[in-house]
Each structure stands twice: as C-alpha cells, then as structure tokens.
Amino acid sequence: MTPFEKFVGVCKRIEGISGSLEITSIVAQFFREVDDAELGIATYFIMGKVFPVWAELELGIGPNLLYSAISKTSSLPVRRVEELVKETGDVGYAAEKAIASGKSHLNFFSAEELSIRDVYARFEKIARLTGKGSQDAKIKNLQYLFSAAKPEETVYIARLAVEEMRIGVGEGIVRDAIADAFNVPSDLVERGYMLTNDFGIVASTAKKDGTPGLEKLGTVLGRPLKMMLAQVAEGIGEAIEEMGTVAVEWKFDGARVQIHRDGDHIIIYSRRLESVTPSLPDIVRSIKSNVKANAIILDGEVVALGKDKRPMAFQEILRRFRRKYDVSATALEIPLYLNLFDILYLDGKSLIDMPLAERRKLLEEVCDSGIVAKQTVTGEAGVVEAIYKDALAAGHEGVMLKNPVSLYMPGKRGKNWLKLKPIMETLDLVVIGGEWGEGRRANLIGSYLLACRDPDSEKLLTIGRVATGITDEQLGELTGLFGELIISESGIHVDFEPKVVFEVAFEEIQKSPNYDSGYALRFPRLVNVRSDKSVEDADSIEKVEQLYIRQKGKENFKPE
Numbered sequence: 001m002t003p004f005e006k007f008v009g010v011c012k013r014i015e016g017i018s019g020s021l022e023i024t025s026i027v028a029q030f031f032r033e034v035d036d037a038e039l040g041i042a043t044y045f046i047m048g049k050v051f052p053v054w055a056e057l058e059l060g061i062g063p064n065l066l067y068s069a070i071s072k073t074s075s076l077p078v079r080r081v082e083e084l085v086k087e088t089g090d091v092g093y094a095a096e097k098a099i100a101s102g103k104s105h106l107n108f109f110s111a112e113e114l115s116i117r118d119v120y121a122r123f124e125k126i127a128r129l130t131g132k133g134s135q136d137a138k139i140k141n142l143q144y145l146f147s148a149a150k151p152e153e154t155v156y157i158a159r160l161a162v163e164e165m166r167i168g169v170g171e172g173i174v175r176d177a178i179a180d181a182f183n184v185p186s187d188l189v190e191r192g193y194m195l196t197n198d199f200g201i202v203a204s205t206a207k208k209d210g211t212p213g214l215e216k217l218g219t220v221l222g223r224p225l226k227m228m229l230a231q232v233a234e235g236i237g238e239a240i241e242e243m244g245t246v247a248v249e250w251k252f253d254g255a256r257v258q259i260h261r262d263g264d265h266i267i268i269y270s271r272r273l274e275s276v277t278p279s280l281p282d283i284v285r286s287i288k289s290n291v292k293a294n295a296i297i298l299d300g301e302v303v304a305l306g307k308d309k310r311p312m313a314f315q316e317i318l319r320r321f322r323r324k325y326d327v328s329a330t331a332l333e334i335p336l337y338l339n340l341f342d343i344l345y346l347d348g349k350s351l352i353d354m355p356l357a358e359r360r361k362l363l364e365e366v367c368d369s370g371i372v373a374k375q376t377v378t379g380e381a382g383v384v385e386a387i388y389k390d391a392l393a394a395g396h397e398g399v400m401l402k403n404p405v406s407l408y409m410p411g412k413r414g415k416n417w418l419k420l421k422p423i424m425e426t427l428d429l430v431v432i433g434g435e436w437g438e439g440r441r442a443n444l445i446g447s448y449l450l451a452c453r454d455p456d457s458e459k460l461l462t463i464g465r466v467a468t469g470i471t472d473e474q475l476g477e478l479t480g481l482f483g484e485l486i487i488s489e490s491g492i493h494v495d496f497e498p499k500v501v502f503e504v505a506f507e508e509i510q511k512s513p514n515y516d517s518g519y520a521l522r523f524p525r526l527v528n529v530r531s532d533k534s535v536e537d538a539d540s541i542e543k544v545e546q547l548y549i550r551q552k553g554k555e556n557f558k559p560e
C-alpha cells in the first residue's frame with residue numbers, strides 16, 4: 001500500500017512548478033512507484049477525481065456538507081470555516097487551518113498512516129450512502145478521514161471531497177505521464193483512454209503488459225467509449241468527391257446516447273458519458289423489445305417529438321434526462337424516440353475496426369427498423385439534397401454525410417463524419433471599425449469590426465470581424481458608405497461612428513479573451529446590411545450569452 005502522504009508530497013511539488021514537462025515527469029515517477037493496486041486510483045486522484053467518469057458512483061459532497069464536516073472535526077463554527085475559505089481562497093487550506101487550530105482538544109484516532117486505498121475506500125463508502133440520514137453519515141465519514149489525516153493531508157482530502165485538485169494536472173499530462181512511466185507510446189495510451197474512458201485501466205495495462213497489452217485493449221461492455229464526432233461539411237459536392245459515395249442520414253435534433261446492454265442490464269450514457277438510465281425507462285423498454293442481441297453497444301440520438309411529430313425544444317429533452325422523480329409522468333409529457341445509427345460491439349466482439357457499411361448491416365440485422373435511423377448510400381448530389389430538404393422540413397437539423405468505408409474513431413472529430421446544416425443563427429451587430437484591404441483591395445475596406453450592445457453600461461462590446469460573404473461590388477458600396485463615418489485612422493485600422501448594423505451569420509459562438517464581449521464568432525459571414533435597423537435595435541450581449549448557453553447546453557450539457 002502507498003501512503004496517502006506520498007500522494008500529498010507529489011501534489012505539493014507540482015503546485016510549486018508550472019512547466020508541464022516537469023510536472024509530467026513528477027507524475028510519471030509517482031505512477032512508477034505507487035502500489036499496483038493503487039495505480040488506478042492514483043490516476044483519478046491526481047486529476048482531482050475520485051472515480052472514473054463512467055462510474056455510476058457520485059460523492060454527493062457539496063460545499064455545505066464539507067464545511068459541516070470541517071466544522072465538526074475542528075469544533076469551529078461553520079461560519080468560521082466559511083470565513084477561512086474566503087480568506088485562503090481554497091477549501092483545502094481552509095480545512096488545514098481549521099482542523100490544525102481545533103485538533104489540540106480532540107481525542108485523536110490512532111497514529112496509523114492513511115494509505116491511498118484507505119482514502120479511496122472511505123470516499124467509496126460515502127458515495128454509496130443514499131436516502132434518509134445519508135447526509136449525516138457522509139459528514140461522519142468525512143470527519144473520520146479528517147481526524148485520521150495529518151494536517152497536510154487534510155488539504156487534499158478536502159479538495160478531493162469537492163473534486164477540485166487545483167494543481168493543473170489534466171488528461172494530457174496523465175496520458176504523457178503513463179507513456180513516460182511505463183515506456184509505451186503516448187498515442188496508444190490516448191487510444192486506450194478513448195476506448196475505456198478510464199486512465200486507471202490504461203495505466204494498469206501499460207504497467208502490466210506494456211505496448212502489446214495496450215494494443216489489445218478493446219471495447220468493453222459496460223464501459224462507455226468516447227463518441228465519434230463530426231466536422232462541418234464544406235458542401236455536398238466536396239463530400240461526394242472526397243468519399244466517392246456517402247452514407248446519408250438525417251441529423252436529428254435530439255441528444256446523443258450510447259447504450260450498453262448486457263442481458264437485462266441496460267445502461268444509457270449521455271454525450272458526457274454519464275449514465276442517464278434511471279431517467280429513461282421508456283428507452284430501456286424499447287431496447288428490450290426491439291433489439292435481438294443480448295451483448296451489444298449501440299450509438300444513436302434520442303429525439304422528443306411533439307403531437308405534431310416535430311422535434312421539441314432541446315430543453316425538453318434535458319428535462320427528461322435530468323428527471324429523477326415522477327419519471328413516468330414526464331415520459332408521457334415528453335415522449336422520446338430512438339434513432340440508432342451505429343453499433344460498436346456485438347456478442348463479445350468489438351466492431352469499431354469494421355467499416356461503417358458492415359456495421360450498418362449488423363445494426364439492421366439485430367435492431368427493429370423502427371428504432372434505426374434511415375440511411376441512404378449515394379453518389380448523387382441531387383439525392384443528398386432531397387434528403388437534406390426532407391430533414392429540414394421535418395424540423396431536424398440537416399444531414400450527416402458519413403464515409404461508408406470508415407472505421408469508428410472514438411473521440412475523434414474527423415472528416416469521415418460530416419455534418420451539413422444551415423447556418424444556425426444570425427446576429428444583428430453594430431459595425432464600429434474596419435481594416436483597409438491589401439493588394440487588389442487596397443483602397444477598399446475589406447474587414448469590419450463588429451460589436452453588440454451592453455444595455456447596462458450602454459457601451460458597445462466587440463465580438464469579432466467579418467470579411468466573408470461580401471462581393472467585390474458590395475465592398476465598393478460599403479467603402480463608400482463607411483467612408484463618411486470614419487472617426488479616426490491608424491495604419492490600416494479605421495474607427496467608425498457606430499451607425500450601421502450588419503446581420504451576420506456564423507457557425508458557432510465561442511468564449512474569447514480577444515474581444516470586449518468575452519465572445520467570438522466562428523466563421524462569421526455577412527448576410528445583410530440592415531439599413532432598416534438602428535444601433536439601438538442591434539442585438540445585446542444577453543442575446544449572445546443565450547445563444548452561447550443554448551449551443552453549449554447541447555454540446556456538453558451535464559445531467560445532474
């Protein structure tokens with residue numbers, strides 16, 4: 001067994017340095033030295049996690065519960081603990097200070113050392129406590145840990161309790177540290193992680209069986225794989241040219257699910273690979289009655305359809321995913337339908353290294369057609385276009401164009417899956433500056449600086465530049481228009497009086513430190529000069545935030 005103190009020493013060393021190479025080599029050394037049975041736990045702990053993401057276990061320790069446990073251990077009032085958290089800016093240091101100051105009059109547990117396994121076992125016990133009285137029992141167990149710990153150890157126990165390690169070790173460092181510790185290629189470690197979502201398994205395999213062991217790692221029933229993702233398609237023609245023939249499916253407006261069935265045991269994972277099974281009994285039933293195989297992993301999208309058979313708002317699906325009580329009433333109100341589009345495992349065999357066309361055959365063999373997404377393989381742009389139009393007319397997002405010979409690449413956003421959808425939104429933004437072009441466009445203003453309104457401060461906040469979607473002819477007109485609005489010039493930069501509103505389309509909103517608004521637009525394109533709109537009619541920062549949250553919610557929502 002490895003003393004927990006050793007882990008604490010590693011964290012403290014890492015806290016004092018910033019270079020990721022140095023951090024990686026410290027973590028690698030730690031992985032080399034830690035006891036075999038604790039290597040898996042060490043990979044979670046070092047990232048501030050207690051369990052792997054896929055595990056159905058959750059600690060359920062919020063700040064209040066933690067403060068109560070610190071207060072009970074130290075005999076300080078909770079209020080004082082909260083003050084210490086504010087003063088130190090960290091639950092770990094607050095716990096250390098509180099407990100060190102209060103411990104003198106505590107009757108200590110034996111001086112026996114805590115091991116990494118002891119700490120894990122206690123957290124596991126905490127995670128398994130549910131129902132009435134569980135809060136108190138969680139507090140008691142935390143108290144036990146704090147009392148048994150040395151002062152320095154309390155820092156990291158408190159941080160683990162709320163799963164915030166704050167030492168800057170993320171997936172990249174752990175991946176490289178495993179590669180370094182056991183002398184295996186980092187891309188094989190990465191592949192193993194994409195397949196198992198568990199650095200614990202990857203590290204133990206690397207240590208025990210080295211490169212050949214990692215090569216043999218495959219899909220495991222009951223362990224979610226990272227999901228394959230899609231890139232934006234440049235166009236139908238380009239996709240057909242690249243792939244020859246394309247497998248076309250509707251891009252459903254719903255939420256991604258990965259379903260694992262082992263006999264009667266079914267687990268449904270969300271896009272974040274967290275289990276949402278208890279909220280989706282209807283999907284569980286549907287799998288039981290519509291899937292012939294007993295050991296299977298399926299990939300697909302669930303959609304909520306209204307009475308008119310059109311997809312409901314994404315928020316409604318979220319309500320279903322988050323629901324823990326009265327599930328069946330909500331299921332009636334928001335009925336979900338399955339659209340399976342892939343199969344990753346069947347009867348003991350991983351299928352991810354099989355071409356899509358062959359996987360598709362198996363999918364159709366074992367699943368009732370009612371729960372399988374329709375797919376058309378074609379090399380004709382007209383056929384794709386017709387399917388695209390149908391999908392939009394039915395209220396879905398567009399189409400997916402998949403390469404029929406491609407393998408399933410867990411966690412990859414590659415060019416074998418392309419998404420084709422209309423640009424989702426436009427924003428009306430105020431043009432506050434620009435830049436003179438170069439070469440042929442030297443006497444034209446070629447790029448325009450955009451801003452949204454902040455109704456509170458009445459300021460205009462920059463959010464990006466648009467230079468696409470403007471014809472040469474339009475550039476001439478715009479240069480004329482803005483020529484009269486120039487306030488100042490420096491080099492190629494010009495500032496305009498804020499008078500003109502552009503309607504701008506974009507692919508996505510991203511967080512960005514480069515603009516005052518804190519956001520930036522991905523692939524912005526001028527749609528219209530909104531001469532019918534004044535600056536006061538332009539969109540506000542709130543609208544930008546709403547769109548961002550909606551889009552992010554969809555990408556990466558977290559079921560509670």
Ligand code: AMP
Nearest residue numbers: 230249250251252255256301341400419
């Ligand atoms: P995006 O979230 O825009 O990157 O698009 C990828 C997402 O589209 C996937 O994660 C799925 O949730 C969703 N999707 C809908 N229909 C399909 C489909 N037929 N094939 C793959 N993904 C789909």
